Amino acid sequence: MFGRSSGRIDLPSVPAALARIIQITSDENATAEQVARVVMLDQSLATKVLRIANSAYYGRLRKAETVTEAVVSLGFSSVRNLAASASVIEALFPKQMFPGFSWQDMWTHSVTCALATEAIYARIVRGAASKMEAAFVAGLLHDVGKLIIARALPQKFVQIVDICREYGYEMTRAEKSVLSTDHAGIGAELAKEWDFPPKLRAGIAYHHNPSIADDHYDMAIAVQAANMLAKRLTRSYIVGSNTEISLRKVAEIARLPVSEIDYVVVRVREGLNRCSDILSWSREMPGADLVEAA
């Protein structure tokens, strides 16, 4: 009853900067120069990359004057992640306020999940660097379907959030009761429409149901486990809802020993410190405080 096939929802067209970033970062042979060139096509992206490269945290001896220097200074993967994050927040995150729902916390959840997906997937595939490209972006975009529902069907989104708050439902369950589909299904349609690479599509489509991910099972369980871990490590974006998730459960899903998940947690915390700038981009969005005061 819902989704592009039924004509109930209009899927937005892919933001140009995001499309280029995903394309270049999915190319195993991409170079730092190529990434810098993509970043430079978008002035606000380029400014962000330069600012972060020159921020106190990175404390380089010499100031990066150009985006290419910034790419060299930050490292290829940091710039890629930064660029993907900037274009996701600019192009996809709703600005509208919804009672009981915090977009600020949703952003923290997405970035945490991105870092966790990268760290978990690295442990699952064991150091094959060329396979890593999609992991951060898959984690960052795993819940993109929620953003689409909120933008396209705001009334239904309010209903879904109310159901979650009142009955303690998971969002997927509340979405199915209101829309007959869920954010993973809608995210999958979007990822197909936007022509995302197969591994990224699978991470979005199957993060609540990895058993049907076929060839991309590893990516699907990495995102699923990362999503759980992100929920454990950060505040819920549904105001007042709390889910107890153990590290043992995360380890079980990822099929890794708990000791490896302990290490993943350390990596994620380090990443969140490094990403404080990226996290602060949500400052302009409606947060829990604003929602409660409304």
Ligand SMILES: [Fe+2]
């Ligand atoms: Fe989800």
Ligand SMILES: [Fe+2]
């Ligand atoms: Fe999630």
